[in-house]
Amino acid sequence: MDNLYNRHKIADEVYFTSITDTKFKINRVSVLFITQLSKNAAVNAVIPRMLTKCSAKLDTMTKLNKRLAELYSASLTFNVFPDGDNQIIEMSINVLNNRYALNSEDILRDSAQILLDCIFDPYLENGQFPAQSLELEKQNLMDDNDAEINNKTQYAYLKAYEEAFRGEPAAVRSGGRNEEVAAVTVESAMEAYRRIISEMRAEIICVGESDFTGLDTIFAEAFGKISRRPEKYEKSAVSLAKNEPVRLTETLSIEQCKLVMFMKTPLRKRYALMVMQSLYGGTESSKLFQNVREKMSLCYYCYSRYGYAKGFLTTECGVDGNNLEKAEAECLNQLEEIRKGHFTDDEVNKIKLFIINILKSSTDTVSGVTSKCMSGIMYPENAVTIDEMIGNINAVTNEDIIEAANSLVPDTVFILRSDKEAAE
Numbered sequence: 001m002d003n004l005y006n007r008h009k010i011a012d013e014v015y016f017t018s019i020t021d022t023k024f025k026i027n028r029v030s031v032l033f034i035t036q037l038s039k040n041a042a043v044n045a046v047i048p049r050m051l052t053k054c055s056a057k058l059d060t061m062t063k064l065n066k067r068l069a070e071l072y073s074a075s076l077t078f079n080v081f082p083d084g085d086n087q088i089i090e091m092s093i094n095v096l097n098n099r100y101a102l103n104s105e106d107i108l109r110d111s112a113q114i115l116l117d118c119i120f121d122p123y124l125e126n127g128q129f130p131a132q133s134l135e136l137e138k139q140n141l142m143d144d145n146d147a148e149i150n151n152k153t154q155y156a157y158l159k160a161y162e163e164a165f166r167g168e169p170a171a172v173r174s175g176g177r178n179e180e181v182a183a184v185t186v187e188s189a190m191e192a193y194r195r196i197i198s199e200m201r202a203e204i205i206c207v208g209e210s211d212f213t214g215l216d217t218i219f220a221e222a223f224g225k226i227s228r229r230p231e232k233y234e235k236s237a238v239s240l241a242k243n244e245p246v247r248l249t250e251t252l253s254i255e256q257c258k259l260v261m262f263m264k265t266p267l268r269k270r271y272a273l274m275v276m277q278s279l280y281g282g283t284e285s286s287k288l289f290q291n292v293r294e295k296m297s298l299c300y301y302c303y304s305r306y307g308y309a310k311g312f313l314t315t316e317c318g319v320d321g322n323n324l325e326k327a328e329a330e331c332l333n334q335l336e337e338i339r340k341g342h343f344t345d346d347e348v349n350k351i352k353l354f355i356i357n358i359l360k361s362s363t364d365t366v367s368g369v370t371s372k373c374m375s376g377i378m379y380p381e382n383a384v385t386i387d388e389m390i391g392n393i394n395a396v397t398n399e400d401i402i403e404a405a406n407s408l409v410p411d412t413v414f415i416l417r418s419d420k421e422a423a424e
Contacts, residue, residue: 010216011223013230014202017377018212019369025100027208028366029112029215030092031119032374033200036234037087037169042141042176043184043192048078048091049137050129050189055117067114072096074111076118083378084236084309085169089196091119094366097209108210112218120197120222128186129193142178152416153301156258157316160414163246164262165239170310198226201233205373207366235378238311239264241409249415256300257324258416261315261331267407270308270382271392272400277306277313278351279401280338285350287334287343288315298327308379313408321418328413338405341398348398356390 004020035044058064068074074095081088095111098104123130149155158173165171175181204219206212241264267273281288281304288302300318307313315335319327337343362368363386376383384392 042180
């Protein structure tokens with residue numbers, strides 16, 4: 001994939017990575033700050049919303065958007081997301097490569113400077129973020145949190161996730177809770193901003209057609225002006241299964257009940273677990289889909305997901321209340337079938353082809369390459385090329401799949417019941 005890959009340290013716990021790939025016609029410059037999930041998650045999540053709206057130089061959204069339009073419709077974005085026990089705060093700019101500029105402008109450097117200005121020279125009033133703008137962004141974050149909760153499939157998953165990792169940093173929502181967001185003040189926001197740029201580990205990842213010559217220098221200069229006292233980066237800890245599985249039930253006004261089961265594994269054989277999870281519930285040819293949904297008609301949807309950072313696998317279903325017990329039992333039975341080796345080579349080969357196609361397409365975008373690069377940075381054992389990943393997938397044996405299935409230990413069951421069922 002990479003024509004040129006370069007990574008080096010440019011400041012205290014600040015690293016610059018450039019990946020040149022000529023299949024892209026655009027460049028993406030991302031600044032990612034990493035910190036452990038904590039009580040500061042909510043205020044941390046507000047900050048990139050503020051920073052990407054304007055800067056001291058371009059002090060209104062109108063001015064910023066006009067300048068981005070002049071740079072051949074460059075786009076400035078943000079994202080805040082969890083990665084195991086950590087919260088990642090990302091701010092990025094996407095811009096056309098310089099060779100497509102009509103007048104030989106250095107649009108990459110100009111765009112990178114806008115990103116730097118937004119991060120290191122934000123628009124402030126009396127040394128604080130403007131109160132009115134802060135309230136607007138707090139409301140936007142709360143609306144996003146509400147949207148996540150209003151999606152009952154996602155809500156059930158989040159409730160099960162929080163219980164599965166209770167007492168661990170991972171249980172903290174990366175967007176915070178709305179009451180925490182509402183409590184953010186101009187003072188606490190400014191304190192969080194200073195903490196982000198001075199204390200958090202930072203990764204600058206540049207992906208695209210350019211060789212990004214000189215960008216490391218301007219980022220080094222920007223971080224060099226900050227009095228850095230970076231916190232120690234803590235890699236996510238694999239979560240141990242509870243001594244006894246926890247069962248939780250909640251009732252809401254919904255049409256369809258939700259069942260979410262969490263299992264945990266101490267096994268760190270990533271590729272064996274990926275293949276096993278896909279065989280179990282990752283595709284339309286999986287055990288869950290073909291048997292629980294199609295043959296037995298016990299659920300509306302049924303799938304699983306695998307989380308490497310914390311070492312978990314889920315089973316998630318949308319079910320009629322009358323079928324809850326049957327669906328749960330059959331989902332566990334399908335896992336038992338894999339443990340017993342009741343699957344064919346043809347099934348495994350189809351699953352491997354499915355995974356390989358996903359891997360190949362994962363680097364079709366600059367954001368996809370950025371994500372893969374970040375994964376390798378966070379988990380060095382996963383810092384391999386796509387071809388190496390494909391080789392690792394193909395090397396997974398039936399015995400590896402059985403071992404992966406047998407490593408799973410029940411941890412949490414969350415059921416979201418319909419109040420209509422209770423009324424009946």
